[in-house]
Amino acid sequence: MSKAKRLNEMIMMVNRKKRFTVRELAEEFGVSKRTILRDLQELSEMGVPLYSEVGPNGGYQILNERVLPPIAFSEDEAVSIFFAIHALRHYLSLPFDIEYESIVKKFYLNLSGDIRDTIDRMQDRVDFQSIHQQEKIPFLKQLLDAAIQQDVLKISYETKGKTSSRTIQPIGIYAKEGKWYCPSYCFFREDYRVFRCDRIQSIERDETITPIDLSHITLKNRFSILNQKKERMEIYVELTKQGVETFQSVNWPNLFLRKRIDGSGYIEGVIEKHDIHFLSTYFISYGEHAMIKKPFELIERTKELINKVLNQYN
Amino acid sequence: MSKAKRLNEMIMMVNRKKRFTVRELAEEFGVSKRTILRDLQELSEMGVPLYSEVGPNGGYQILNERVLPPIAFSEDEAVSIFFAIHALRHYLSLPFDIEYESIVKKFYLNLSGDIRDTIDRMQDRVDFQSIHQQEKIPFLKQLLDAAIQQDVLKISYETKGKTSSRTIQPIGIYAKEGKWYCPSYCFFREDYRVFRCDRIQSIERDETITPIDLSHITLKNRFSILNQKKERMEIYVELTKQGVETFQSVNWPNLFLRKRIDGSGYIEGVIEKHDIHFLSTYFISYGEHAMIKKPFELIERTKELINKVLNQYN
DNA sequence: ATAACAGTGACAAATGTTGTCACTATCATA
DNA sequence: TATGATAGTGACAACATTTGTCACTGTTAT
Numbered sequence: 140m141s142k143a144k145r146l147n148e149m150i151m152m153v154n155r156k157k158r159f160t161v162r163e164l165a166e167e168f169g170v171s172k173r174t175i176l177r178d179l180q181e182l183s184e185m186g187v188p189l190y191s192e193v194g195p196n197g198g199y200q201i202l203n204e205r206v207l208p209p210i211a212f213s214e215d216e217a218v219s220i221f222f223a224i225h226a227l228r229h230y231l232s233l234p235f236d237i238e239y240e241s242i243v244k245k246f247y248l249n250l251s252g253d254i255r256d257t258i259d260r261m262q263d264r265v266d267f268q269s270i271h272q273q274e275k276i277p278f279l280k281q282l283l284d285a286a287i288q289q290d291v292l293k294i295s296y297e298t299k300g301k302t303s304s305r306t307i308q309p310i311g312i313y314a315k316e317g318k319w320y321c322p323s324y325c326f327f328r329e330d331y332r333v334f335r336c337d338r339i340q341s342i343e344r345d346e347t348i349t350p351i352d353l354s355h356i357t358l359k360n361r362f363s364i365l366n367q368k369k370e371r372m373e374i375y376v377e378l379t380k381q382g383v384e385t386f387q388s389v390n391w392p393n394l395f396l397r398k399r400i401d402g403s404g405y406i407e408g409v410i411e412k413h414d415i416h417f418l419s420t421y422f423i424s425y426g427e428h429a430m431i432k433k434p435f436e437l438i439e440r441t442k443e444l445i446n447k448v449l450n451q452y453n
Numbered sequence: 454m455s456k457a458k459r460l461n462e463m464i465m466m467v468n469r470k471k472r473f474t475v476r477e478l479a480e481e482f483g484v485s486k487r488t489i490l491r492d493l494q495e496l497s498e499m500g501v502p503l504y505s506e507v508g509p510n511g512g513y514q515i516l517n518e519r520v521l522p523p524i525a526f527s528e529d530e531a532v533s534i535f536f537a538i539h540a541l542r543h544y545l546s547l548p549f550d551i552e553y554e555s556i557v558k559k560f561y562l563n564l565s566g567d568i569r570d571t572i573d574r575m576q577d578r579v580d581f582q583s584i585h586q587q588e589k590i591p592f593l594k595q596l597l598d599a600a601i602q603q604d605v606l607k608i609s610y611e612t613k614g615k616t617s618s619r620t621i622q623p624i625g626i627y628a629k630e631g632k633w634y635c636p637s638y639c640f641f642r643e644d645y646r647v648f649r650c651d652r653i654q655s656i657e658r659d660e661t662i663t664p665i666d667l668s669h670i671t672l673k674n675r676f677s678i679l680n681q682k683k684e685r686m687e688i689y690v691e692l693t694k695q696g697v698e699t700f701q702s703v704n705w706p707n708l709f710l711r712k713r714i715d716g717s718g719y720i721e722g723v724i725e726k727h728d729i730h731f732l733s734t735y736f737i738s739y740g741e742h743a744m745i746k747k748p749f750e751l752i753e754r755t756k757e758l759i760n761k762v763l764n765q766y767n
Numbered sequence: 768a769t770a771a772c773a774g775t776g777a778c779a780a781a782t783g784t785t786g787t788c789a790c791t792a793t794c795a796t797a
Numbered sequence: 798t799a800t801g802a803t804a805g806t807g808a809c810a811a812c813a814t815t816t817g818t819c820a821c822t823g824t825t826a827t
Contacts, residue, residue: 141783142815143457154528155565161773171817176774186525194825197772207531207563209523211500214468216556217521219549223537234579235533242530249521251469257601263671264600264625265548274701286578287571311578357577387588416738424734427761442766445759447741452756456784475804485786490805508794511803 140168142178147208149178150187154205160198214254217246221258226267230314232276234283278342279312282321285344286311289353291326293345297338305334308350311358312336316417322358324351370412372434378404382428415440454482456492461522463492464501468519474512528568531560535572540581544628546590548597592656593626596635599658600625603667605640607659611652619648622664625672626650630731636672638665684726689746692718696742719746729754 145168152167153159161179165172179199183189188202212220224239233239247255285292286309296305307323310331314320319336326348374394378386380402387396394408410418419441422429431438454462459482466481467473475493479486493513497503502516526534538553547553561569599606600623610619621637624645628634633650640662688708692700694716701710708722724732733755736743745752 151563151565154568160771162771172773173775173818174816177815191773192825193771193773193823195771196826197824199773205528205565205568207526207528207560209525210559210563211520211523212556212559213552214519214521215549216552216559219552220534220537220556222547222549223534223541223553227537227540233536235529235536238527238530238533239537242526242534245524245526245530246521249465249524251465253469254519260601261597263673265597266625266627266672268627268629283575283579287574311580313580313582315582358580359577420734420738423737423758423762424730426758427765430765438766441762444737444740445763445766448737448755449759449763451741451744452752452759474802476802486804487787487806488785491784505804506794507792507802507804509802510795511793513804 145170146178146182146185150182150206150208153182153187153189153199153201154207158198158200163198214250217250218254218258218261220246222261222265225262225265229267231274232279232319234280234312274318274337276319276336278339279319279336281342282309282312282336282339285309286321289350291345291348291350292342294334294342295340296334297340302340306345306348307332307334308353310353310356313358324353371409372412372436374406374408374410374418374434374437375432376406376422377430377432378406378425379428382425385425385428410434410437412436419444459484460492460496460499464496464520464522467496467501467503467513467515468521472512472514477512528564531564532568532572532575534560536575536579539576539579543581545588546593546633548594548626588632588651590633590650592653593633593650595656596623596626596650596653599623600635603664605659605662605664606656608648608656609654610648611654616654620659620662621646621648622667624667624670627672638667685723686726686748686750688720688722688724688732688748688751690720690736691744691746692720692739693742696739699739699742724748724751726750730758733758 149164149168152164161172161175164175164179168175179189185206187206188204190200190202192198192200220242224243227233227239250258281292284290289308291306291308294305294307295302297303306326308326309321309323312319312321320333321336321339322331322333324330325332378396383396383398383402383404386406391408393410394406396404396406398404415437419437422431422437423441423444431441463478463482466478475486475489478489478493482489493503499520501520502518504514504516506512506514534556538557541547541553564572595606598604603622605620605622608619608621609616611617620640622640623635623637626633626635635648635650635653637646637648638644639646692710697710697712697716697718700720705722707724708720710718710720712718729751733751736745736751737755737758745755
């Protein structure tokens with residue numbers, strides 16, 4: 140085994156173990172302890188964050204920020220990573236802002252000038268048109284980490300000018316219409332709530348509360364799990380030929396397009412109560428090319444909205 | 454200079470040069486040709502796509518797919534790359550689908566099981582709610598490459614059931630409301646046109662046409678450059694306090710929020726004619742919290758849309 | 768006090784790398 | 798056809814780097 144290979148495999152092994160001793164590694168790799176000490180010195184110089192303790196029950200640990208063995212990407216792969224990071228730029232706040240800066244730096248050190256030019260040119264030649272976020276939102280990373288690790292957090296949360304303290308366990312985070320939301324289990328209400336991330340004022344880990352098991356709850360199934368079936372309803376919308384063409388190029392969860400021979404069609408499926416407002420404006424944008432048949436609530440909401448706007452201009 | 458350092462710098466140097474000889478590299482690095490031959494053999498084994506020709510005017514070339522020197526990312530950086538790729542998943546077609554697969558593979562080879570679990574868990578705990586694309590669209594990469602390199606393309610394009618041949622030079626690509634668009638210079642019309650990418654049936658490079666210089670035209674400035682100033686108009690929209698709060702969390706280009714002491718406010722700025730339909734439905738969604746004062750066209754379009762929908766339900 | 772751990776420096780032995788040499792092969796050009 | 802400019806191979810001595818052994822130091826929980 141070459142030295143370079145041994146170092147790579149050592150990075151992976153130390154990443155895997157919580158603690159380890161020099162003796163352990165020497166046996167694992169079939170080299171002397173002295174060589175392991177030298178290798179660990181070299182990993183340290185490479186940026187692997189090693190921490191050692193002497194004495195009984197001593198040994199080595201890796202600090203939190205683990206380093207991967209070096210990976211050789213192709214330049215197309217590097218460009219595509221820049222593309223993906225670029226695609227996120229209209230989100231003013233992301234859980235990984237710091238990481239994206241360091242990633243860009245690491246790549247730029249290794250890219251030849253002509254590929255850097257290509258990437259710079261690409262930034263002006265790709266766009267994703269959607270809502271741009273305006274507000275800077277702290278704590279996204281903590282919320283996402285807490286959701287992944289199933290940690291309990293104590294937050295201060297602002298509603299209607301007042302700040303209250305809440306103890307929550309996040310399920311995840313999602314971005315919608317310019318805002319970030321965090322559905323969580325709220326220990327205060329002993330129920331599930333959705334929190335707006337821009338209203339969270341402070342955040343800290345709360346280890347006095349035992350987390351509940353949310354491993355079977357995800358963003359996708361959170362509503363069905365939470366016994367909110369009453370809030371789901373069937374939808375049926377008639378579409379003209381043009382309406383069909385417009386709807387055809389997008390994919391809404393749980394909405395299905397049925398086409399007729401003449402080119403017209405209809406949408407059927409299941410929607411949730413909290414989507415009523417959004418869907419009413421969505422189908423208003425179809426004009427005469429969509430006609431909502433049910434649910435009643437969606438028709439009423441649409442009419443209500445129409446009348447409110449009409450009153451503005453008459 | 455250590456061997457590892459020499460190999461890294463050699464990767465960067467060969468990426469930079471179109472062609473090179475063993476002698477050239479030997480002089481550059483101050484080692485023997487025999488050593489260079491060995492090094493090139495080792496780079497080859499690392500995956501650097503080298504290609505050699507013997508005889509006068511011989512030497513080495515790099516095949517298209519250039520490989521970067523290995524980079525050691527932290528695990529947080531790896532997770533953030535997965536996050537960015539995950540954020541793109543509702544785009545059914547991207548210019549870099551193939552690359553994302555190979556990137557994921559390369560990382561997975563080097564990640565310890567617990568970080569892989571973290572990434573898997575994260576996929577279910579972050580969401581970006583927006584329009585999901587339905588249609589698979591080929592040629593995105595070719596269009597983007599052509600825009601970056603300023604190449605002329607011959608495409609077959611389908612409109613209204615007919616397919617025509619066009620010779621274009623793309624400016625860039627953008628995603629909007631479930632579709633990909635490609636604004637280009639059209640040699641047939643001798644003017645600028647926007648093409649829907651899903652309607653492009655085939656694509657090939659056309660080297661018989663000399664490209665024009667589009668380096669000063671980007672997605673951002675394409676409309677102002679293209680002498681379409683007549684199509685821009687001033688906007689003024691009165692907002693209630695609640696309207697202000699809703700508008701505040703997003704950022705539209707060229708739209709500026711002005712607040713009053715009582716919490717209400719107004720929007721002023723400049724819009725473009727092709728945004729009229731979208732903005733009318735956007736402000737309809739505000740209900741009674743937004744009142745358009747100008748432009749006249751936007752008010753009329755809003756009224757028109759409202760009346761069309763109203764006729765559906767009365 | 769003891770054992771189990773990390774750690775250091777020195778040096779000979781083992782291993783890896785390098786350059787030289789002699790040779791082969793290919794190919795464009797005069 | 799000969800020549801010169803290129804890539805390429807294998808062998809081996811010289812040189813460089815790595816490794817393991819050894820003797821020693823220091824820390825810490827029991």
